[in-house]
Amino acid sequence: MTLALPPLVDHHCHGVLRRSPDADTFTSHLTESDAPAAPGTSFFDTQLGFAVRRWCPPLLGLDPHCPPERYLERRRELGADEATRRLLRASGTGTYLVDTGLPGDLTGPAELAELGGGEAHAIVRLESLAERTADASHGPEAFVEVLDHAVAAATRTAAGFKSIAAYRYGLGLDPEPPTAAEVHAAAARWLDGRTPGERLTDPVLLRHLLWSAVRTGLPLQLHTGFGDPDLRLDRCDPLLLTDFVRAVAPYGCPLVLLHGYPYHRHAAYLANVFTHVYADVGLALSHTGARAEAVLAEALELTPFGKLLYSSDAFGLPELYVVGARVFEEALTRLLDAWTASGAWSGPDGERVAHLLAAGNARRLYGLGPDPS
Template sequence: MGADGPLARTLAALPLVDHHCHGVVTAGLDRAGFESLLTEGAAWPGVSPFDTPVGVAVRRHCAPLLDLPRHAPAEEYVDRRAGLGAAEVNRRLLSAAGTEVFCVDTGFGPDGLTTAGQLAEAAGAGAVAYEVVRLEGVAEAVATAGVEPDEYAGVFESAAWAAVRRPGVVAVKSVAAYRTGFDLDPARPTDAEVTGAAGRWLARGGGRLADPVLMRHLLWTAVGLGLPLQLHTGFGDNDIRLHRSDPTHLTDWLHLTSGTVPVMLLHCWPYQRQAAYLAAVFEQVYLDVGLALHHVGPGRARAVLAEATEITPFRKLLYSSDAYGVAEFHLLGALAFRRGLAALLQERVDSDELSLPDALRIARWAGRDNARRVYRFTDDT
């Protein structure tokens, strides 16, 4: 059966819940601008991001949706994209992704990205979007507004509560992996420690939050907010120190926070096996392999998903694209997830390690139902 079997058909038709993503640009892009968004690194002289697995996947899978032949040359792709205009490109690619729910991290990116609502509108077909609040942005806004060191903890907590009470907010997020790494003291910092760290940070003019004590305070504040907590782990741009983003550094903190809020490990590559271990031994831990899937391309997504699901409980795997900037990533993330998971589950069915009804249920769980269970979406959220 394979690509034409019930698993492939089910996943191809399944309306996905993308539990972590970003907006896309609303202005036209020249080649340099488009290439800058194709990579987590940089567009170096003489090295085009089109000459990467994700660049090849764009030309293979996105080009036909823009009325181009498969594998259209890069220059033709960019020219056609510009000719159609950003709104039409976004409409075509987002609608083809087949995502019905977007959970949008609105805390990163310049002006000119779609809002959560605009992203869902471009996707069409009744798609809806919710917001994920990035807590480092809340803390940095508190510092910018002005606060005394001994008042910082309370003001930040109040600001965080105000942020999550806005309509449409379903989760919070931290980018501690970028700022400090996860190899932090897991204990909740004392009031005196927070005041001292805030004093040092504010004396430097605030700005980018990267103090280990204040990051610990942020993570513990997040637990108290009661919403799912998303944590970037693993793969990211060159601002990250990859070895410090291994989620197993969180083990002691997860012990201390057991029974509190769901902890959503985002992306994870190349630590998908470590994330799977944590999901297998901690009730509150969930994972996805977003971002990596469109960078490895549909052809290798199965391998990444296979490692992520070796020991992960089936109710703990979610879908995310982590698409940012260009709608191509929303399309490629969904395509890679659908095809990769279908191939993986089909192999297990063919070897009689999994029944077809079980495989179909797992497919629906991972693509949609697990996220709905954790985030508890409601029409009036």
């Protein structure tokens, strides 16, 4: 089957570096590790590294699988803006939903959209919003009041919210909203002696952030599963959210379980049995590369086809937008070829589901309207 997909809606991604990275910086974006590669090895020798070398060199005028050194040299020859423009526009992405909470010299949504020739919307990271508010606050009462106003104000421009509570505490939080007294006491504890930039890890305040977002009704993205060593993977199983999912149901807030791997089947179960839960395996597909077909097939075992969304989770390197898109499209094409050839699916149904995963589900969920193309 030859898929004719609409422009992709990348519902979870990040900015890219404004300057050309050196070799070490480039390869550091090919892994979730925060440590160097083992002596005598390179992060190019990973599924993600091989995928970059397969899909990206031809976009810069080189042969597929060219040596990494030649690829990085060509990147420097073109310069950061030109390389980024070529790569982003070749990804087939039409809409970027950008998590703006990461530090560093990264492009914002408007810059990303201009370079990529598409449109962009912000996803507000709750913990970063709280930390910025704390840096400028004058006492716990003012902090809580300003934070609540900031969440409300964000709804006027943002497409949704995101939480990394999985990193800061784990997903086994008390599912109920904290009381006002609990929130003020927690704020006082956290702010007492806090230095600017200190990260939020207090479970009461994390719960307050989650429930503040839930009450807005906008989609709330939740990191689950695979990530860098800041997290404890055993605390990131989405099944730990089951009671929270139940508690949120009456509020009508969609919960989007990001990444999932290796718990993507658990996320699929939650999406299957709860109306307001959606799933995504973007990061998992990029990092599993040639094995992405198997991961996507497992996600589609239980996830209703109207509730699985495409994302790249690209960060720092425009190459990761290309890899996210190509790996997704190739994995999906292979699955649909097999399922339609066996008679399990019809061709028209396969095409329809492919359009849902690529863009339709995200457009509906985030209120983006019909495909402008």
